[in-house]
Amino acid sequence: MNISIPPDFAPSPWFVSPLKRAQETARLLGIHEYSTEPALIEMDxxxxxxxxxxxxxxxxxxxMREMESRGLDLLPPNGESPRQVRERVIQWLGSQAFVARHYGIVAHKGVIRAMLSAALDWDMRDDCPVRVNWKQALLFRWNCGVLTLEDYNIPLDAT
Structure with missing residues (x-):
């Protein structure tokens, strides 16, 4: 069984992480035209x-328990924190002159969790306030510098 993006989102311009696995996911979803965006790379x-x-x-x-209790500020040695990922993605969103109604992003779980933290005001010290099915899509809205979660667990179309 193949999966694809629901038709409502198919005409969107797409942005994809530069990592190969995200680009492979985009192709598996039927997304063949996209821009590679470094800001969407997985958390380091x-x-x-x-x-x-x-x-x-x-x-x-x-x-490790103490580090995990830091939530957004968990910082792996020589890596980056979820807060830094969130700031990177929010800065990129803010730098875009979005003109189309919908845009699509194919990114990694760490990036999506960072986006959820911004959209839900979630400090990552506890479980995510919404139960995400990682095999389905999420719909975020970017408006006047604010990211919100509009919908989640959106089924992908089976073909």
Missing amino acids: WGEWEGEQLAVLRKRLGDS
């Missing part, structure tokens, strides 16, 4: 890149 996990959370928790113990 620094020394934790490729690590599993359960392994980090076991290895780092109380230190």
Whole structure:
């Protein structure tokens, strides 16, 4: 079974992370024309890149729990915090002269979580206020410098 973007969003201009896996996802969704946007690159996990959370928790113990309690300010060694990702994406959104009604973004979970933190005023110290199905789409609105979550868990069309 193939999936595609719902027709309401198909004509949108698209922006995609420069990482190969996001570009492959875009193509799998039937998005073949897009702009690569560096601001949408996944969070830099620094020394934790490729690590599993359960392994980090076991290895780092109380230190990891303390770091996780920082929420938006969790900062992996030599990496970037969710707050820094959020600021990067918000700065990019603010720099755009959007003229079309809808734009599409294909990004990574860390970027989407950062966008959710801005849209929901979520400090990431607890679970996300909405339960996101990561195999479905989210709809954000950018208006006058404010990001809001309009809808989430939007089914992708099966073809």
